[in-house]
Amino acid sequence: MAIGTSSPPGRRFGYVRVSKASQDEAGQIKVLMERGSVQRKGDLFIDRGVSGAKASRPELDRMLATVEPNDTVVLFKLDRLGRSSGHTILLIEDLVKRNIHVESVVDGLNTRTTTGMAMLSLLAIFASMERSFLIERTRAGLDAAAQSGRRGGRPAALTAEQIDHAQEMHDKGKSASAIASYFKVSRSSVYRALGRSSA
Structure with a gap:
């Protein structure tokens, strides 16, 4: 994993996601503008009514294609970025490898700092553990189903x-x-x- 550099900062972009169209993103925007130091609303990418479970989100995709080395992506919270902890870590690691920094206002993560990079490493470890536990639970469930004569997968449409x-x-x-x-x-x-x- 790359380590944050001391190069002059580039532009600061904010990413906001609300999972329901009826939700108001104003609170997230206010935090990013005031505490996250995003200067212009034009530097905000906002996905409205998009579930975090979706791999592709139009504004997130556009932001990832826009940011350049030494830019910073500012988030309200880490869970706004990815569809799972593992997916979030992969996105952040990819940005860091491109020398793009990530800040999460609520979580206190800043990949420009040594502490931030250490925090990211710990999060990566926990994400890996989560994936291992999920695989283990899935296998145990399938084994138990097989022993009781049931098959895994979707429930049958007909009894x-x-x-x-x-x-x-x-x-x-x-x-x-x-x-x-x-x-x-x-x-x-x-x-x-x-x-x-x-x-």
Whole structure:
């Protein structure tokens, strides 16, 4: 991981995200303008009504394409940036490698400082642990499901009784579309339930 440099600072850009269109981003903007030292509202990139779970966010993508070495990205909080702790760390590490600095006002992170870089390293460790725990829980869940005769993945669209009924309807000449309409599921769900290919 690169270490913050003492080069003259470039421009300061702020990134704001609100997950619901009805939410007001004014509070975040005020903090970035006053405490984050973002000088102009034109230097703010704002994603409105965009969930943090989405990998691609238009204004975030535009900001990442705009910033240059020695610029600084200012955030209200780290959780505004990424869709998970791991994704957030990856974004910050990528920016730091490009010699672009990151500041989080509420979290107190500043990659221009030695303390900030140490904090980022710790966050990376915790993000790695989180990923490991998630993988372990997922595997344990799949193993437990397999031992009890259940399969992993999405729940079945039709119950066992409904599948029997669907098979009877099919045997009597009902089309997959008619069966899907009857059970209010997709036609592909019917094909899967009947053990046929939808091709």
